[in-house]
Amino acid sequence: MALFTKKISAVKVPHHKNTAALASVVAPPPPEVLIPTNMQSGDACVPVVSVGDTVKVGQVIAKAGGRNSVPLHATVSGTVTAIEPYKLTGRAAEAIRIQSDGKMERDPNLAPPVVSDLDGFLQAVNDSGVVGLGGAAFPVWAKLDAIRKNPIPTVLVNGAECEPFITSDHRMMLEHADWIKKGIELLKEYLHSEEFIIGIEKNKPDAIEHLTQFFAEDNTVRVMPLESVYPQGAKQVLLYNATGKVVGPGQRLASLGVIIINVTSLAMVGRYFTDGTPLVSRSITVDGSAVSEPKNIEFPIGTPISYVFEQCGGLKNSPRKIIYGGAMMGKTVTDLNAPVLKATNAILAFGEEDSKKKPAAPCIHCGRCVEACPLNLNPTEFSHAMEIDDEDRRAEILTREQVSLCMECGCCSFVCPAHRPLAENNTAARGFIRKYNAAKKEGGK
Ligand code: SF4
Ligand code: SF4
Structure with missing residues (x-):
């Protein structure tokens, strides 16, 4: 078996955390959004609105569609103009197009959920529409559901953010420790977790200091500085470096008494229970050599990439490469009309020089x-x-x-x-x- 027969390796990649010191801003609403029904890693959602319906922000527009699914919510107020076929990363589904009325009117029914037991809590997390926001898009309720089979004494909160360029989790830790705290309180109450380790790479000393002070009175929460190496935030790597535990092939993390949850995902659950806002928007890092004004900026889910760049001063030149996510693990996008997805933590655009691939030579068997x-x-x-x-x-x-x-x-x-x-x-x-x-x-x- 290959896995973990020696130390866990990692590489030093240039950080390019150019936007780390820039406070997040909120973008004005885009003219329209396109919301794919298969943004989560489970089954696609089923639309519950029709063309011509008017919708408000936070209103359910598609119900959970089966295994590991979550509902979708309107992310702008306006009118449903189309429910059309849409292919996302090879998986065919539908997408709901909403023309914005520019008002961003909230659904008046939105309110923090009132729950009293585990079933109610998990249902509410499902209702929030929150999925793994570090890129995995696995529904958070389904991850927490593991408690039904295993006690989960330890929650590893992933604030490593090891990908070059991306700083959206970093800003979340600096700007919304209150939501993170709320998320932790909920897991304490309903999962009975006893230990919370917030793993943060050492290249974010302000976040380490801020959260250490924020949780100073809570001895169940430990902020753990981690080496700034890639891929520190990967499940197996973070688990080993933060707890010394190893998850074997085919083994579920929860069977070790641990779950790992991305810090922004936890914050968004905390937010839902604080003010009733489901996952309708997210802050993303927009950066790369072709972007005029790199920043962290919050957009409604479904915002077209072209609008994202517009709100960042436009593109300096015709980009050669646009990536959803990080420079190491992100996926190339070719369509500027493609939408911001729930799991999109960054959109990067690079010019000619930074996109050039060096020609591959024969393997020299260096190992x-x-x-x-x-x-x-x-x-x-x-x-x-x-x-x-x-x-x-x-x-x-x-x-x-x-x-x-x-x-x-x-x-x-x-x-x-x-x-x-x-x-x-x-x-x-x-x-x-x-x-x-x-x-x-x-x-x-
Ligand atoms: S992509 Fe990562 S996990 Fe896969 S073989 Fe390469 S180094 Fe290993
Ligand atoms: S063994 Fe071959 S493929 Fe692997 S790093 Fe060396 S040259 Fe590249």
Whole structure:
């Protein structure tokens, strides 16, 4: 087994935290929003509004659609103008288009939920529409639901924010410690968790100091400074570095008595229970060499990327690369009409110079990619496997080498002196094995 047979590796990436000192601002409402029904990692939501309906901010526009789903809310006030097919990261679903009336009128029914037991609490977290806001988009209620099978004495609050450029969690920790506190109080009350570790990389000393002082009177909360290395915020890495625990292949984190929750996700749950606002907007970092005025700025979910850039002084030049999320793990976007999603913590745009890929050279078998992998995987084996035409043999090797564990962190590509596209290959290999196994399950293999 590859996993954790030696220390957990990490790489030093340039931080580029250019927006860390800039207080978050709120953008004026965009003319329209496009809200995909499959923004969370579970099943797509089912629209409950029709074209022509008028909606207010926070009103439910789509109900949870099955496994690991959460409802969607209107993020602007206005009129539903379309419910149209929409493909998001390869998954076909629908999207609800709302033309804004510019008023941002709140649904008058919004109020902090009143709950008295675990069922009511989990239902309210579901109703909040909050998902993993660090990028995973896994519904928070479904994560907390693990309490039904395992006691969860320890909650690891992920404030590492190890990706270059992104500072939205950093600003959340500085600007809304009250919401984080509310989230912690709720988990204490309903999950009976006893220990809260807020892991923050040392490159955010102001956040470490602020939260340490904020929670000084609460001996259940510990702010833990972590080395500024990538991928410090990855589940397995953070768990090991903060608690010394290791989650094995296929093992659920909760079975170790731990859950990890992104700090902004926790804050948004806290906010919902404070003022009744479901997840209708979020602050994102907008940065990169093609952005005129990098900043942290809050937009309604569904805001088109073109409007995001407009609110950041426009683009300096025609960008060569636009990314949802971080420079290491983010996904390239080609459509400027694509919307801000729930899990979009940053939108980066880079000019020609910063987007150039160095040409790949043959592998020199230096082993650096293996050395750099936090999970001790062997990306060169994945590459070799992907060159094999026989799909059964390819699947056998990828399974043996545990490609499904790869978290696509990109450390292997980052260190490769031959500039081999290892991370892209890993993504393709994971996609192949997913499809292969699904076909096998259905009897097609
Ligand atoms: S992308 Fe996958 S193989 Fe490469 S370093 Fe990260 S976990 Fe390891
Ligand atoms: S780091 Fe690059 S050159 Fe070195 S072994 Fe890995 S793929 Fe080959």
